[in-house]
Amino acid sequence: MSKILGLSLLLVGAASFAFAGAGVAVAPEIDGASAASAIVLLSGGLLVLRARRKK
Amino acid sequence: MLCLAAVLGIEVTALSLRVDNATLPPAGHLLPLLRDWGPAVVRGAIAFAAVFLTFAFLKSRVALEQIVLRPLQPVWLAAHAVAATGFAFATMRLYAGQLPNLDPDLLVAAWALTGLLTVALAAVGFLSLGTWREVRSATGSLWVVALSTALVASFFTQPARALWAPTTRLTFTLVKFMLSWILPEATTAAEKATIHAPHFSVIIAPECSGLEGAALILVFGIAWLWLFRQECRFPWALALLPLGVIALFILNAVRLTALVWIGNAGAKQIAAGGFHSQAGWISFNAVAFGLSAVARRSPWFSLRLKREASGATEDATTAYLVPFLAILGVGMLARAASSGFESLYPLRLVAGGAALWIFRRSYRDCNWRFGWPAPVAGLGVFVLWVALDRLVGVSSSSPIPSALKAMSGSGRILWLSARVLAASVTVPIAEELAFRGYLMRRLVAADFENVNPRRFTWFSLALSSAVFGAVHGSSWMAGTAAGLVYGGVYARSGRIGDALAAHATTNILLAICVLVLHQWQFW
Numbered sequence: 182m183s184k185i186l187g188l189s190l191l192l193v194g195a196a197s198f199a200f201a202g203a204g205v206a207v208a209p210e211i212d213g214a215s216a217a218s219a220i221v222l223l224s225g226g227l228l229v230l231r232a233r234r235k236k
Numbered sequence: 237m238l239c240l241a242a243v244l245g246i247e248v249t250a251l252s253l254r255v256d257n258a259t260l261p262p263a264g265h266l267l268p269l270l271r272d273w274g275p276a277v278v279r280g281a282i283a284f285a286a287v288f289l290t291f292a293f294l295k296s297r298v299a300l301e302q303i304v305l306r307p308l309q310p311v312w313l314a315a316h317a318v319a320a321t322g323f324a325f326a327t328m329r330l331y332a333g334q335l336p337n338l339d340p341d342l343l344v345a346a347w348a349l350t351g352l353l354t355v356a357l358a359a360v361g362f363l364s365l366g367t368w369r370e371v372r373s374a375t376g377s378l379w380v381v382a383l384s385t386a387l388v389a390s391f392f393t394q395p396a397r398a399l400w401a402p403t404t405r406l407t408f409t410l411v412k413f414m415l416s417w418i419l420p421e422a423t424t425a426a427e428k429a430t431i432h433a434p435h436f437s438v439i440i441a442p443e444c445s446g447l448e449g450a451a452l453i454l455v456f457g458i459a460w461l462w463l464f465r466q467e468c469r470f471p472w473a474l475a476l477l478p479l480g481v482i483a484l485f486i487l488n489a490v491r492l493t494a495l496v497w498i499g500n501a502g503a504k505q506i507a508a509g510g511f512h513s514q515a516g517w518i519s520f521n522a523v524a525f526g527l528s529a530v531a532r533r534s535p536w537f538s539l540r541l542k543r544e545a546s547g548a549t550e551d552a553t554t555a556y557l558v559p560f561l562a563i564l565g566v567g568m569l570a571r572a573a574s575s576g577f578e579s580l581y582p583l584r585l586v587a588g589g590a591a592l593w594i595f596r597r598s599y600r601d602c603n604w605r606f607g608w609p610a611p612v613a614g615l616g617v618f619v620l621w622v623a624l625d626r627l628v629g630v631s632s633s634s635p636i637p638s639a640l641k642a643m644s645g646s647g648r649i650l651w652l653s654a655r656v657l658a659a660s661v662t663v664p665i666a667e668e669l670a671f672r673g674y675l676m677r678r679l680v681a682a683d684f685e686n687v688n689p690r691r692f693t694w695f696s697l698a699l700s701s702a703v704f705g706a707v708h709g710s711s712w713m714a715g716t717a718a719g720l721v722y723g724g725v726y727a728r729s730g731r732i733g734d735a736l737a738a739h740a741t742t743n744i745l746l747a748i749c750v751l752v753l754h755q756w757q758f759w
Contacts, residue, residue: 188456212513223525
């Protein structure tokens with residue numbers, strides 16, 4: 182859990198570079214407006230992926 | 237430390253929304269420097285904060301939790317408020333070019349010192365100097381690593397842009413090749429990286445070249461391999477890094493090809509609207525999730541399969557998270573197929589409802605009862621939401637009314653019914669299960685199902701609310717405040733039903749506000 186949270190935090194930091202430095206592209210590859218939802222979706226998916234424990 | 241980060245984050249965000257680097261007047265020596273290097277300094281600060289907070293959280297959390305916090309220092313906080321007000325005023329004047337008749341370099345130096353003083357006053361207002369020394373001791377040399385990353389992030393991005401030209405050429409060639417199969421009548425102009433289809437044209441700008449996604453997946457891959465290194469089979473697992481970069485690079489070319497194809501097919505607004513803003517993230521998520529799944533489940537890359545030869549069982553995480561993730565994921569796909577107005581919104585209702593139905597047996601132990609304070613709290617959140625909307629003024633004109641007018645009568649009724657039903661039923665249930673039922677308790681202990689909701693920590697309440705706010709886009713401030721209230725309601729009674737009743741009340745009142753008063757910005 183804490184590793185996934187850490188990973189998300191790093192992604193938020195790294196993703197902010199992508200759109201902070203972006204120019205006026207009409208179709209940027211990484212759109213800042215969707216960043217939060219996308220990273221939450223990925224983090225949630227990873228939590229589900231790792232949500233297995235030994236019997 | 238979280239409060240300090242939140243206060244400084246809110247202040248910087250509020251200020252950055254009001255100023256534009258391009259409007260700085262070219263006077264003196266320091267103003268041009270500020271214009272050229274200001275963004276690099278901001279990037280460095282973000283990198284420092286991201287690296288320091290991440291690794292302090294992962295490596296030194298136990299040591300940090302043992303530090304005894306002293307009470308807040310109201311005098312320093314008041315001084316911070318005064319300095320912050322002065323700094324905000326000076327920033328607005330500086331960026332608007334309204335400088336008094338003094339040496340501009342002196343003014344910029346005074347402005348920068350005021351900014352540093354503002355941050356320092358907040359730092360000692362929330363945590364005493366002694367506490368900062370303890371933080372420094374608990375985190376060791378982490379600040380050196382974070383500072384090195386910040387310097388690289390600040391000064392390496394400019395040389396890295398030299399890679400934009402070759403990657404743009406490569407992406408252009410890939411898109412040209414793909415289009416030759418599906419749209420052979422398209423023509424290209426390599427010198428301007430332009431593609432002309434009969435009814436739609438695009439220029440492959442450097443920001444679309446695939447470099448951003450490649451860098452992001454590299455950060456993700458390296459962090460994943462480092463964090464879960466004990467599960468990975470090295471050196472084979474290192475192959476996942478180039479595989480991820482290549483996969484995302486190809487998917488970016490597919491995205492641009494699809495953009496041309498969709499635009500040429502007549503859906504120009506969808507191509508330039510929802511598709512471009514969502515497709516990049518959908519690709520990134522698909523590759524990052526696929527990479528993680530392969531790293532975890534493939535015997536070539538994972539050591540875990542041998543260790544866990546005995547059976548494993550799912551815990552309730554899946555049941556608590558999947559309904560919310562289904563709504564979020566389907567929402568991304570629906571927005572990708574929209575031109576501003578999300579005509580496929582009813583799919584969110586279907587996805588959320590289906591996921592809740594599939595996992596319905598897992599919710600038997602949840603306490604769904606609620607008392608009268610919950611709807612009252614929901615009413616309070618509604619008032620707060622409307623007030624913040626008026627105060628912050630992030631509302632913009634909504635495309636919903638004109639799109640609804642263009643729909644048939646039955647289509648309009650179907651869309652509005654699905655929107656109201658989702659807002660009042662499936663979304664509150666899915667979000668309360670995910671944020672209060674799961675995240676708020678999971679941040680207290682790994683075995684979240686056995687955590688009494690009343691045993692919350694300020695950290696679990698604050699972080700779950702902040703993430704809840706983040707998924708509410710431009711209404712993040714209202715969303716975070718709502719998360720704090722719903723979390724408080726949940727912690728007070730210990731029943732998920734109370735948080736759900738509060739959340740549903742807010743959403744129903746907002747829906748009434750939209751339908752009766754035509755305040756479409758709340759949707």
